[in-house]
Amino acid sequence: MIISVAMDADIEAARPWVEEANPDFVTLIDQQHLLSSLYNMVNVPQAVWINEDGIIVRPTETGGSLDILREFDFETFSFKPEAAARAQISKSLYQKAVKDWAEKGADSQFVYTADDARARTPAMTADIAEAHAWFSLGQRLKQQGDGAGADHAFKRSRELHPDSWNIFRETSEKLDNGIAGGQEYWEKINAMGDKAYYEPIDMPDMPS
């Protein structure tokens, strides 16, 4: 089964997407970004595969998306067609892998051994843990109407966990369409150098 979780402080921002998609799977709302802290998530979509016994067989990873952000064409305001095609292949291969696991369970080639799953578990640091605490404090200050206090807490959170797009985008100014895709977003993308926006997915034949 699928459990999809919206990482949205504002439930009303997420609701239209759910109403439009009308999914037949469980769709939850995580206003405090609890999953970012519990599962060390840094972006969306990220996925975890959990077997019938509640055991993680693929730890936190990119949920099918390909890192093509730096192939965005600002002239046409869309992704370059060749990049979009690669992203489609990535998504499709990921969906096939999920179906393979759904059918074959532990025999699926995409299920990790316990040692491999541990080796691929992203390590949390003291700074990341503190960043999540500042983020949570900021959310509560914001709820209480203390905008300046929230901004201070979010700033600390961003500084301590610069790799978290969940923290950065949730606490960014949104464009009119609700997307945190303004100037500061593209400045951060452009300053990434060789760093991945979406970490590559460890599956055979995945495009890069």
Added chain:
Amino acid sequence: MVTVHTELAQSDSGNSVKAGELWMDAAAFSTLTGWTLKPEGFCKADICVPLPGAADSQGGTVNASAFWQHMGNPVVSSEDQQIWFLGEGAGTRNDAMLSLEAPDFTLPDFSGKLHSLTDYRRQKILLITWASW
């Protein structure tokens, strides 16, 4: 009023700030965190952690921020120190993830109904995140 939050709960009374540190009513701290003050230290299940000086002589109040940091967990507060957040440390998180037992959580769906991960045992779960932003 000094308010203390954790990920799952909050405590609104019996909290005070002394010399920049958070002191809480010992019973309220126990309710909030599960760590109960006993003669041998702060205890949870069968673990006790001694921390001299982290409780007053009568044992009525505890230095919550000192104990929380001693356990390797982050403690943050608003600039006026009226709102505190006791976070979960990296060690706790890493131990949980490396056990490979999927950390449980309870979150609402869009109609407000609560769902826990453990409600769906005996099924394979693809847990996947998204966002409007």
